Amino acid sequence: MKSLLYFKKLMRIKGALLFFVSLCIVQLAHSQTNSVTGKVVNEQGTPLQGVTISIKGTANGTITNDQGIFTLNDVNENSTLVISSIGYQKQEISFKGRTEITITLKQQANRLDETVIMAYGTTTRRLNTGDISTITAKEIAQQPVSNPLAALEGRVPGLLVTQSNGVPGSSFKVQIRGQNSIAQGSEPLFIIDGVPFAPGNNSVTQMVSVATPTGTTLGLSPLNSINPSDIESIEILKDADATAIYGSRGANGVILITTKRGKTGKTVFNVNVYAGISKVTRTMNMLNTKQYLQMREEAYYNDGEAPGIYDAPDLLVWDTSRYTDFQKLLTGGTAHTMDAEISMSGGSSTTQYFIGGSYHRETTVFPGDMADNRGTGHINLNHHSINGKFNATFSAIYSSDKNNLIANNLEGDITLPPDLPPLFDSTGKLNWQQGGVTFDNPLAYLLNTYKAETDNLLNNLLLNYKVLPGLSLKASLGYNAMWVNEISLLPAASQNPAYQPQGYSSFGNSMIRSWIVEPQIDYAKKIGKGILNVLIGTTFQQVLNSSMLLEASGYTSDALLESVSAASSIDATNNYSQYRYEAIFGRINYDWNNKYIINLSGRRDGSSRFGPGRQFANFAAAGLAWIFSNTSFIQRKFSYISFGKLRGSYGTTGNDQIGDYQYLDSWSATNFPYQNNPGITPTALFNPDYSWEVNRKLEGALELGFLQNRIMATISYFRNRSSNQLIQYRLPSQTGFKSIIKNFPAIVQNTGWEGILSVNILNNNGFSWISSVNLTLPHNKLLAFPDIAQSSYFYKYVIGQPLNLLYNYHYLGVDPSTGSYHFEDINKDGKINSSDFRVNGSLDPKFYGGFNNIVNFKNLQLSFFFAFRKQLGQNYKAAINMPGTMYNQPVEVLARWRKQGDKTDVQQFSQGYGSAYLAQYYLTASDGIYSNASFIRLKNISLSYNLPGSWIKPAHLESCRIYAEGQNLMTITRYAGSDPETQNFYSLPPLKSLVLGIQFTF
């Protein structure tokens, strides 16, 4: 009877193989069967849910319930149970007729089975069908950085992170797998503890400051509000399989940040303090006064003009024996960093908690009193009911940042003439003029203070109720708010008193508030030899943006600058926008015996950023994985292959990063009324017809582990094609505006190879050495662009070439006979104009990556990490004023042309409006300002020592670690400019830092 039941049950299970059935029947004929109940717990004794229990050699199996309990019927007393769960070591136990057993699973040490956070769930490296890279808390902790983005640089293949400058709190450019969009939203989606980080990587500040790199409007980085040491892991989601469930927001990849959680066990206090110093990485040597004056005189001589006291006070009025090294004066200082944090964590088997707080302070290399101060708090609570049916997780991070900077970019003033008159007069006041000729006093900028206060609150509550075994109802509720308060002051004291200056101040407030509700259903069932996981959920999200900017002027007293009412006139503007988003999403995952895995995901999205009738769109993806190392063929023939997986995915994602209300034909108020009557003006060109863009992603990858996974390698190929892109389509101003939100008719393709190789070189006698390298070879291409010749992109893009193209004049060096730069006249018409443009290369990196080493010897740990990039970049010639004019220059210009026949790369000195002036103009529109900007940078080095137990026991400490960490300590490059990463002569290069710290737990 029992065997008949067993047979019937088996027949009901789809996917069971006849082979196993017959095998079982044969076995049944010889042995008795029993039912067995068991409990699975972890090493701390906490029940584990969702653990797979299967009977070896059969398709029979089950999964544990919320209390870790499972029941199996009709089990042959001789059979072996296989117990497996994500993140735990697989166990096999022989059953031997017992009816009740308790199984303790050990945490998996193998990296393959470590938990990887994915969209709306977790997986492991072993079973993942998508492309997800993880940066762990350990890797972040080695880096003394205040912004989590800084900790990612070079560590993940396919992820390009570029620091904009070295001012604390400044922005980072983040790009996953190349430039997908031409002008719009190339930023990935940032999700922190399941809540979309409302500002993303977009600046929320409204004013410019010293943190704004010249030529951009970038402000402070919102992610600077996140304390890196609160982070447990950062996951980078790259392919369609991993991102399609984010639908319209997934096109540029997704970055998931998960904060730390408490662990069951005794209360652990963790204290970590470090302090250190920083200086700029790399600068150019500038001319000294003698060289500078020689340049100026030569320029006048070349131009055949005589200097006058008003155009050449540096030659005729000022004391030519003076020398000020402005680079050293303005950016040569030492910045100090201090960081302290304390946390407490622990918990019982039902409730765990983590409470932490930190303080971070970073000063600048500028003269004057500037600093970024940040305090953060973090709470995580996790509770599940005793019957295990209900689970709630709450997390909250809060930060308050106060960045005291100045409003002006000081870096521009490193080109001041080195014989500038004394900056202070004999009475100690700022000096403004000599001999009737006024000059800019860079030290005055130090009085133009800029203060930004940023507060960020992010909460998430995750509720989970198990209705039936395998079926749970979930709800994720999130709230994120960021407030930014800015004050920028321009006191009269910082302006030339000859101009009867008045004080100005600007007051800015901006606020982003966002909530999200995501009810979900999760269903897991063992079907056949596999496990089916189904997830269905919906999203409702709203983001409200509001800001106000007050510009007050006419202050008669600098003392009252921070009071709005003391201003004689006030100009106020405000902005308000609302964004709403809803979606229904789902995922079906079937894992057949840890061998074949199929993952289907999809989303239907609605976004308020689209006009009526165009608000909804569908996105979907499929991922497949075959773990071929689980086949007997590989296990027999290639036993050195300990892990092998082939995976692939294809799917679609979208992008709605276009700003709100762009489909509306709207007018907004002018800054000022006319004759006290209100005025309005068109806000932008409107386009009611734009629709969703589609990004199709294809990926194939091979993951291998050799020699018990001591060597791990992953190689993947991706191809992303985006079409119908939504961009700020460039327009000539004759249309009234410079751009319109429009679907870009082109197809842009990003392809690339990414590889990771990690080798456990040594592991014995307390000595271990792990080395890993990652490499990305990206390639970007414009596949199609209908009617490009008539479009506004005719002089910008070329079909078949990358978007990041150098399509400009071709520089031929300095003409030895004339001494001016000359350029190739492609069409030989004797004129140099846009029809002489040619393809001169691409600014995309040829390859980039990182090389990491971790060496442990007993209590000592050393790790060093190099980031490298091969690329073409803008050199110093892109930014400098024409050599010969009243601006200082890098010493490189001394190689200038002097006489007929000179072969050099710097044209003759000139200060006028002759041929050199024109040549200088063509130079900046040519490939002559680009050169090799490849670099290898010792991004991070960290040395730490764990004090031996015998030392710290008497102090009742559990562990104590002292460490030294360095960031950007060394850069190897042939770049002709200041820093090859920022590539901007007028922005502060990234800093190199060295810190010392101590961490102890008790």
Add this chain to the structure above:
Amino acid sequence: MNTFAYRDSINFIRRIFYGLLRQPFLIAIILILNLATACKKFVEIPPPKDKVVTATVFKADATAISAINGLYAQIMSGNMTLLNGAMSLYPGLSADAIYNTNTGSNTQPFAKNSILPDNAINANLWARGYAYIYQINAIMEGLSNSGDAISLATKNQLLGEACFMRAFCYFYLTNLYGDVPLELAINYKSNEKMPRTPQAKVYGQIISDLQNATKLLTTDYVTGDRARPNKWAAIALLARVYLYQQQWSKADSAATAIIMSGAYSLENNPQSVFLKGSSETIWQLIPVSPGFNTAEGYTFIPYSSSVIPRYSLSTHLLASFEPGDIRKEDWIDSSEINYQIYYYPYKYKVALNSDVTECNVVLRLAEQYLIAAEAKANEGDILGAENNLNVIRNRAGLKDTPANDKASLLSAIEQERRVELFCEWGHRWFDLRRTNRLNQVMSVEKTGWNSTDALYPIPEAEIQSNPALIQNAGY
């Protein structure tokens, strides 16, 4: 039988229902799907609170008037923008009126007639012009689609102002750049690829817009301070355009109509010509930035007597004033620094003041006398020309002109325009070019002068965004 079938089907439905109930997964899916569809309206959001949509703008007189006020406010925002000071400075530098005391200034390429196609100031002049034209076209379209929502009087007034303003913008664009794309609608799809329209056609549109404006506008100013153009303003600009087009009799009759209207009279004292309440002002733009009066005053007047003025009048211009010309005293000031005297334009006498006493005078009666004089001289009306010219000379404390034939009169009028209208709205630069005297004068005045410097370059970025635009010769 019937009952049985009924009970059977009820049972069947009940079975399905209970069957479904036993499938909580399914129910949850249905619930979630319901939730998602029920909230389809969730993503339909109201218009933003800080903006209005076009349909609302042209639904009421008040908002439609705001649209035209917005245009003037935009024109007057910023310092030295296309129609707020720039025309008094850059063409003055390009011609022989003023020069930079600081040769490192970013305006120096204008003085050196070496403007590069990527010059940011030049790019801004172009972009501002077309931004205003877009707003004007949007107002015209909004008004014509407004049905009966706006009262006829308001509609005519606003349409008239819009026509006038479009002509005004195109007048400066075509005089700076020559042929310019003639955009008359707001549809970007047709606008973005438009090539340069021949200047004759641009002038044709300017004249037709001005003629429309004269029909739509009344002789009243709808607000105080002559701050919004009326019929006379349209006629005054028309007179200038006819003069540029050498349509002498039309220029003559338009200018004479204004002079004879009695609506305006020359100020006796040149000191008060540029005051807010000047009786010779036909149209002026009111400053909007708090603390500022005119952009000219702010730019030309040095901050203190110990600082060199940024721009100084050329010795040629100074020398061209006849002895006894009180304009030289009243409209020019100077600073002496290091034993050198710098003369600067002083028509506007307020650099900064929160009390607005001077406005941006665009059209004034004196120019109409000079237009009438020039038109009459060309028509052969020597006496009429002399009379009109003498009105201006006498006001400046000068005796009647000795010129008594066409050639000498035209030359006297050119000279009079030079000293009456210096550093005002680009008159000198445009006058030399329209009379074909630019090369002759400039090749003496400026080293490195090229005949192609007469037109500014089309901004490089514009050509790159619209391959149909062809650059001016020489750039």
